[in-house]
Amino acid sequence: MTAHARPRRVATRLARGLLLAAALALPALGAAGCKDDPPPPQKVAPLEPIPAPAGLLAEVFVPNPDEAWQKARAAVGGPALFLPSNASNLAITLLGLPLAVSAEIDGNIPLVAALVERPGGGRPRATLGIHVRDAGKIETLLVKGESARFQLRVDEKTSITLLESKDGGARPLALGLLGNYLLVAQDTADLLEIGPYVARTLPAAKMPKAHVSIELPREALGGPIEKGLRSGWESLRPRARTGDKAPTPLPNPLNGLMDALLGILVELDHASVTLDFDDRAAHLRLHGATREGSTGAADIAAMTVGDPRRILALPADTDIAIFLQDDDVKSRASNAKGYADALVAAMGKDVPEDDRAALTAALVAVAEGRGDAFTAGAALLSTGPSMYARSDVADGDKLDAALGDLFGLAKRKSFSAWLGEHEMGVTTGKTVIENLPGDIRRVRLTRAEAKGDKASKDRKIKPGDKPAAPPPEGVPNTIDVLYMIGKDGLLLAAGYDAKASFRSVWESPSKENLSGRAEAKSAITAVGDETAFVAFVDPLRLLNRRAGKAEAGPSAPVVFALGKGGEGAKANDPWMRLDIANLAIQELIKRRGAL
Structure with missing residues (x-):
């Protein structure tokens, strides 16, 4: 050629x-x-609509x-x-x-x-x-x-x-x-x-003024469009494996937000989808107009929103991040009960009723004790993956006790046996990080084989089962999850070097953080402060880090967000937006060979 x-x-x-x-x-x-x-257009009498x-x-x-x-x-x-x-x-x-x-x-x-x-x-x-x-x-x-x-x-x-x-x-x-x-x-x-x-x-x-605008009438929103979007979301939502049974949906706050938005489509007066391009990114928007007095309008009115610029206080190396504003304590508690049911189903065997009740109580208490705003991030560093989170706290004592109860479930026979089947052990304790005040709790996840766990060695291999593969080179046999509840809320970190991750998220609000990356700051700030959920990813930097490159390369953010109100909209009009940096579009096309 x-x-x-x-x-x-x-x-x-x-x-x-x-x-x-x-x-x-x-x-x-x-x-x-x-x-x-070009020649002037021919004058033609307008046709009757x-x-x-x-x-x-x-x-x-x-x-x-x-x-x-x-x-x-x-x-x-x-x-x-x-x-x-x-x-x-x-x-x-x-x-x-x-x-x-x-x-x-x-x-x-x-x-x-x-x-x-x-x-x-x-x-x-x-x-x-x-x-x-x-x-x-x-x-x-x-x-x-x-x-x-x-x-x-x-x-x-x-x-x-x-x-x-x-x-x-x-x-x-x-x-x-x-x-x-x-x-x-x-x-x-x-x-x-x-x-x-x-x-x-x-x-x-x-x-309209947008480069491309698609107007969706009420009849379509409440019929084939709602049906198609709901089908697509069902295929994407996280699901728990339950042995031989079909996977069941995992409850989570995003599920609640998406279900609420899909549920009001049938009652929107209309919606508009717009697509605009500028020198940096492509911007896709969906704006809905609620019908006054409808059930959908009431659901959107109940949605809580906040300022996603909290994400910018995460460590500077962050390449994946989420923001969630969720003030509905009852909804959080209901989701927690769903998580408990999903986990019990995933264990694939009968769980004693008192163990089931203890799990549900711990998860519900965590949901009630945490605050309304939550941010989390992840980075792929030279020392391995690093994950961290910050959350407001509504009741510190309740949340602290609930987390202790939750991790303490590993000592119960049913949970311990299930963990053993997956070659994993869980222990809890405390740790100290130099020059950081406060009581830092540690949850250590350990591969049972590394401890010489008898349950792991004696585990019966069924016909057709493959022995558990050893961890890849460089992957540690233990991973720590560290957390602390203090005046700044809940701080949590995990990774191959959990102490470094914890120090990073502790120091980032006052030191180097994501706000120092101009492209990331611009993309997050543009979302506005009427936001219920934001997902941020910087795919080029992430791909470069996975490839082991010393330099992370240029920043090309992709941001998905949903919320309500804001500039040019009524207070309870819902919206979704997707912003994709041009560099990310070009890299996606090049890597996938789509065109």
Whole structure:
């Protein structure tokens, strides 16, 4: 393969991928005019708007296709740079139209599209509308001349002029003209059913400001969209293994937040999804508008929010972090009971009722004793992984006693036997870290084999079972979890060098911390202070550390957050956001070879 063949091949794959995206009404297929003094648009009388087709899922708007494509192209980089630099040339390339047609595509006029539910489910039906300057001239360019490959057929019911292969052969996409819009769909039936709404109604809608905006009506939110999102979340939520039984969902605060948000979708008046690009990152947003007086509005009103900039007080090496604001003590206690049930089920055998009750009581007491705000982080250091957390404390004495009871369960026969089956032992005690005041508790996790544990040595191996593999080189046989409850709340740390991790999280608020990394600080600060949950990851630094590189490399944060209210929204309007640094997008594409 020549040096130039691979870029061409990659660009071709990217073009095919974007062609599929166009069929689904995604923003990559924009339409933009030629830069060299394009002709003025032909004046066409506005078409009378018509009602939305049955099963409308979404309306898509790209106010300035040229600008949106140029921003997206720069964000993706790599193979995208082999594609045309303006959206008009991109459109004719992907649609297989003559080059002369690009001068008739107007990239400063909005691209519009509609998605409609497919009977029986599956991928939505979609039709795209690209604004053109002179539909009559496009017809002439496509059907006249020796090299013309199209013939025209007017559909009497819709007045759409269908552009069909001159030889009668099938085309990958259906094309048509109505008014000043070139319509694109996966097949002719979609074009004829959805196209009139796209060309006649959507151009008259109030145009949003985002590079790409998707409007979701109430009927779609409460039907196929809610169903699809819930199905996706069910596939992602953490689950506990329960022997031969199917895994069961693990309760956690994020589960409660996601379930609450999904539950109110059926009662939202509408929602908007926007996508914007800038020089640093791509920004995806979902904003919902609650219906006053609904159950969903009450649920969102009960959601508590806070300031996620607490994350910035974590150690400077942090590459994974979360923030959680959860003021609902009853919900925390309910989740704790669910954790207890899941753990007992995971043990795969009968657990005495008093042991079950002791576990539940300890977890509930931890939930009630901890405070409303919680941050945690992790880093992959040269000495091994390091994990740490900070939490507000509502009742220090109660939390201290509850943690002691929780870790003390390891001494009970049922828990001790279960730990032994997994070649693990648990001991508790205290430790001292030089120059750090306070009572530091230690929980030591030990591989039973390292202690010469008889239960481990005598464990019966069932037919087909594989003996437990020894730990990889460099992995210690004991790992400590250290924690302390003091005036600054709960501090917890673990890792191959737990004392170093603890010292790091203890000192970070007043010394070097995450706020010193400009990209991380900017990404977290942008989320705002009306936030219930934040997940932060810096994938490039994490990958470099896993590869053993001495330098962590550039920072390229990815931040997911959810909350309510904030700038430009009502106090109880929910939102979600995902911000991905352009460098992270480019690295993901390069590593996965997706395009």
